[in-house]
Amino acid sequence: xxxxxxxxxxxxxxxxxxxxxxxxxxxxxxxLKATERKGFGDNLFRDWRYNAxxxxxxxxxxxxxxxxxxxxxxxxxxxSGSSREHAAWSVYDYGFRCVISSFFADIFKNNCLxxxxxxxxxxxxxxxxxxxxxxxxATTEFxxxxxxxxxxxxxxxxxxxxxxxGYKKNNMLNGFDDIDYLQNIKSEISAFAENLPL
Amino acid sequence: xxxxxxxxxxxxxxxxxxxxxxxxxxxxxxLIHEVTSPVAFLGLKNRGLRVLHPERTFATADHNTPTxxxxxxxxxxxxxxxxxxxxxxxxxxxxxxxxxxxxxxGIVHVIGPELGITLPGATIVCGDSHTSTxxxxxxxxxxxGTSEVEMVLSTQCIMQTKPKKMRINVDGKLxxxxxxxxxxxxxxxxxxxxGATGYFVEYAGEVFENMSMEGRMTVCNLSIEMGARGGMxxxxxxxxxxxxxxxxxxxxxxxxxxxxxxxxxxxDVDATFDKEFNFKASDIEPMxxxxxxxGMGMGISKEIPVFDSKKGGKATYEKSLAYMGFDQSDxxxxxKVDYVFxxxxxxxxxxxxxxxxxxxKGKKKATNVTAWLVPGSHVVENQIxxxxxxxxxxxxxxxLRQPGCSACLAMNDDKVPAGKYAVSTSNxxxxxxxxxGSRTLLASPIVAAAAAITGVVTDPRSLK
Ligand code: SF4
Numbered sequence: 001x002x003x004x005x006x007x008x009x010x011x012x013x014x015x016x017x018x019x020x021x022x023x024x025x026x027x028x029x030x031x032l033k034a035t036e037r038k039g040f041g042d043n044l045f046r047d048w049r050y051n052a053x054x055x056x057x058x059x060x061x062x063x064x065x066x067x068x069x070x071x072x073x074x075x076x077x078x079x080s081g082s083s084r085e086h087a088a089w090s091v092y093d094y095g096f097r098c099v100i101s102s103f104f105a106d107i108f109k110n111n112c113l114x115x116x117x118x119x120x121x122x123x124x125x126x127x128x129x130x131x132x133x134x135x136x137x138a139t140t141e142f143x144x145x146x147x148x149x150x151x152x153x154x155x156x157x158x159x160x161x162x163x164x165x166g167y168k169k170n171n172m173l174n175g176f177d178d179i180d181y182l183q184n185i186k187s188e189i190s191a192f193a194e195n196l197p198l
Numbered sequence: 199x200x201x202x203x204x205x206x207x208x209x210x211x212x213x214x215x216x217x218x219x220x221x222x223x224x225x226x227x228x229l230i231h232e233v234t235s236p237v238a239f240l241g242l243k244n245r246g247l248r249v250l251h252p253e254r255t256f257a258t259a260d261h262n263t264p265t266x267x268x269x270x271x272x273x274x275x276x277x278x279x280x281x282x283x284x285x286x287x288x289x290x291x292x293x294x295x296x297x298x299x300x301x302x303x304g305i306v307h308v309i310g311p312e313l314g315i316t317l318p319g320a321t322i323v324c325g326d327s328h329t330s331t332x333x334x335x336x337x338x339x340x341x342x343g344t345s346e347v348e349m350v351l352s353t354q355c356i357m358q359t360k361p362k363k364m365r366i367n368v369d370g371k372l373x374x375x376x377x378x379x380x381x382x383x384x385x386x387x388x389x390x391x392x393g394a395t396g397y398f399v400e401y402a403g404e405v406f407e408n409m410s411m412e413g414r415m416t417v418c419n420l421s422i423e424m425g426a427r428g429g430m431x432x433x434x435x436x437x438x439x440x441x442x443x444x445x446x447x448x449x450x451x452x453x454x455x456x457x458x459x460x461x462x463x464x465x466d467v468d469a470t471f472d473k474e475f476n477f478k479a480s481d482i483e484p485m486x487x488x489x490x491x492x493g494m495g496m497g498i499s500k501e502i503p504v505f506d507s508k509k510g511g512k513a514t515y516e517k518s519l520a521y522m523g524f525d526q527s528d529x530x531x532x533x534k535v536d537y538v539f540x541x542x543x544x545x546x547x548x549x550x551x552x553x554x555x556x557x558x559k560g561k562k563k564a565t566n567v568t569a570w571l572v573p574g575s576h577v578v579e580n581q582i583x584x585x586x587x588x589x590x591x592x593x594x595x596x597x598l599r600q601p602g603c604s605a606c607l608a609m610n611d612d613k614v615p616a617g618k619y620a621v622s623t624s625n626x627x628x629x630x631x632x633x634x635g636s637r638t639l640l641a642s643p644i645v646a647a648a649a650a651i652t653g654v655v656t657d658p659r660s661l662k
Contacts, residue, residue, distance in 0.1 A: 019514040020391055020491050024628040029607040033262060033276035035236035035283045047630050052616060075514065077392040080425065080491070081628060082607075083327040084234065085343035106361075106395055106427055107327060111343035165359065167219025177345065179245065182353040185214065185222065186250075189355055192213045193251070197459050198226050198320050198448075 003116035005175040009098055009144045010154070012069035015134045016061055021074055022081035023108060027090045040086055041093030062094075066138045073130050074101040079108025088112045098144050100151065102127040113168050114177060120144060120151055126160040129153060146172055200466040202363055203432050204398050207338045207463065211321045213355065220357040226320040228254055228350045229306045230293070232280040233261040233609070234325030238348035239287040247352045249291040254354060256315055257288045257295040260305045261326075262609040265572050265599035268298050277610065291351075302445075304575020304601045307331040307543035311415065312577050314444025318433035318460040323350055328543050328625060330421040333430035334414035335437055336463045338398070340428040361427045362396055362472040365465075367403035370479030375658040377553065378413030379545055379623065379642035381405060382420035383485035383495040385477065391493040395425030397473065400465060405479050406431050411440040412549040419544045423492040423625060432464040484658055486530050487627050487640040490518040494627075498645060498657050502528045521629055522637050523617075530639075530655050537620035538569045538650040539632070540643055541599075542606035545623035546574030548581040550643040555587045557647035557658060563595035564653030570612055571596055572604040594651070608633045621649040 031043040048060045056063050072091065078101035079087065088111040091099060098118045112119045122130070133140045133153045143152040146169060152159040164172075171177060182189070201209070214222040228251075235257075242248065249255060262277040272278040281297065288295035296302040302309060307328055310316040318336035323329060327341035346356050366385060386393075399421050406414060414431050421429030438457065441447050448456045483497035496503065504526045505515050519525065524533075540546070540554050551573065563569055571591065573579040579601055582588050588598055605612040606624040608631065614620045616635025623646050627638035639655065648656040 017513075018517070019511045022491065022626075022628045024607075024626065024631050028630055028634070029609045030634075032233050032609065033274075033280055035279055036240060037237045047634060052634055076511070077395075077425075080391050081327070081626065083325060083329075083341035083343055085237075085325075085345060088343070103392060103395070105392065105425060107341055107343060111345065114343060114345035165219050167216050167357075178349050178357040179241075179247075179352055181357070182222070182349060182355055183247075186353065188213060189222075189224070189250075189353055192224055193354065196224070196226065197456065198317060 003175055003177065006097065006116060006118055006146050006172045008146065009070060010141055011071050012139055013071035013073050013100070013130070013134055013142055014061055014067045014069055015073050015131050017075045017131055019075040020077045020080055023079060023084050023087040024081055026079065026087040027084065032084060032086050037089055039093070040090035041095065044090040044094045067134070070095060070097045071142055071144065072096045072099045073127070073134065074099060076101065076103045076124070078104050080105040083107045085111045085115065088115050088117055092117050100127065100130060113172070116172065116175070118144065118146060118172060120162045122151060122160050122162060129158060200469040202465040202469045202471065203336060203400055203430060203463055204338065204363055205469070207319050207321065207336070208360055220359045223356050223358045224321065225323050225350050225354055225356060226254060227256070227315055227322040229310055229315070229322065229324035229329070230255060230257045230284070230347065231261055231306050231324070231326065232259050232284040234344050235287065235347055236280060236283040238344050238351055239283070241348040242352055245352070249293065249351045251354045252292040255293045255351065257284055257293050258303055258306050258309055259284055259297050261603045261607065263298055263602040264610050265570070265602050265604045265612055268600045301576050304577065305543045305546060305603055307419065308546055308574030308578065311335065311411070312444070312575060314441050314447030317441060317447070317456070318437060319463050323356060327422045328419050330426070330428040331415050331419040331543055333418040333421065333428050334411060335441065336430055336433035336460070338428065338430065341422065361398040364394055364397040364399045364426070364473045364475070365471045366399055366401050366475045366477070368401070368405040368477045368479055369403045370405065372405060372479045372482065375484050375644050376482050377642040377644055378409055378416040380482055380485040382417045383487065383492065383640060384482045386420060386424045386493050387485070387495040388477065389424045389475070391423060391491045392425040394421070397426050399426045399429040401429055401431050407434070410549060411436055412547045415547070416544055420492070420625060433460050484642060484645050486645060486655060487638070488522065488524055488530055490521055490627055490629050492625065492627060492640060494518065495640065496530070498530060498655070502526055502530065531657055533655045534619060535567055535621050535649045535654055536618040537614050538567055538646050539572070539605040539620055539622040539624060540646050541570070541572030541574065541604050542624035543574060544625045545643050546572060546578065548578050550623065551578070551582050551587055552585070554643040554647045555590045557644055557661065558594040558596065558651055559590050561594055561651045563650055566653045567650050569596050569650050570599060570605055572599045573601050575601050605632050607631065608636070621646045621655065
């Protein structure tokens, strides 16, 4: 088993309604020097959380004690930019298990799925409803059901379904990863490699 | 059935199609570097696995390496540690490794083509999003995360859903001082940074046919900045000419067999795309960015666009301009420049240094500008010297540094200080990308040169 299983998550959420949040903001390059996957949560959104002298930027949402939870709700085109999986690791390591946005960049989305963070893409309207619900009451809980592929705003009962391909869904429900799968078809891979032109 | 270039290469590498899931996709070439590979090797170790095809794996150090005094020990212990890990892991798994100072060392996307590792019809991945560069050769090349690096190391495969297909045609002739970089920045400004998300792009039309291989690499490199998984261009005589006789290129009979295959690599006339865009070369001027993502670019002679309410995201737009210290409707020409960076896998090849040199020749660097000229590889560095460009550069007051990613991502000491403006030939102008608080204006080597000698943003067409 490669990571924690994901079934249903019920949690409050942290709102970050900024568009095009890129991976350099999620984790700046200077924190990519580790050779182990440890401690990345401390530097999640580092330069939005802290000033250059390491003092706290009070107006940034992660520094606002009202907002907490295992769900991060981002603006459109979340995770654009670099392929650094460190971005997904820092999201995970900080304690988020699910990111909701109306649009994700491809590589970031893949990286999340590969490490057990569920990327949930909802419509722009529903994303707005989620932000509204959080800003109305920060203790509003959301239910993300992977099995049913739905997100529910528990205070209003409003619900929307999301897409995920069946294979990835099964992986996340069981905590499997791709290497587990590929290991089982190694002889097929070798046979294939024999017959390639390059 | 008619197929696109992308279909031909993709379909021939699918080992298995998973129902309601991704394809099991075979990777011909895997490029690795010091930053995104250590945790993948750790993963292999924890699972008790070995690298399945070390002969298909190539390692170079580039992301956090210093660009001066490379012969000395590295000061930063964390960087040194990553370089050591790459070396040790490569040794342990019999992977060829080009560390600091090795003649083949350089930025991963510069050395792949240089050494003939990048070939038409190949599938190429690397834990770096600008792997799309290699698409210039008619390869399917894309960036991957560390879990996927581990996947490819251990199984030479990756699990991927086949992206949708997009074709971008640019016809006509490019104007004076309009370079491949401008073509790329122009397309991104039209499509936005998410306009091609979910797609793999084929670039077609007169402009790309006439473009050099290096120019094609610049354009394909930038594909990721509009969200595309990658971009590619059909191989032609220019491509074959470029790759012939390089270190890892097939030779003799193998070359002839490969050529027969490579010549089939083009989109069939009646093949269709999920989306298609057409642009005119005459609409493209030298470009510059004014905001904090590569989609916020404009013709250098224009004014910073006023926020377009139809597009939404007003707060984000204002935040971006505030970070840059610019206002809507400002002209970019005449804005003060503190740093000029020429380099990166986007514009760190010999043609880029030729272009830069052609502008600064016989002139002097502006005194208010700090310039970092960083070749993409040792091969490029040597070309600069052999072609006499170094003399031109030195006479104009510029020094040449040693190869690496450098200020493209500022993981080493080449950091632009907070609040300072850098005209950069790299690919990302994100907040803090070139150092905490740095402000980046993306542009071509020619626009960078014009800024370097005048000290302000300057339209190269206005230079005498
Ligand atoms: S030059 Fe920049 S974009 Fe290119 S490989 Fe290096 S860090 Fe990545």
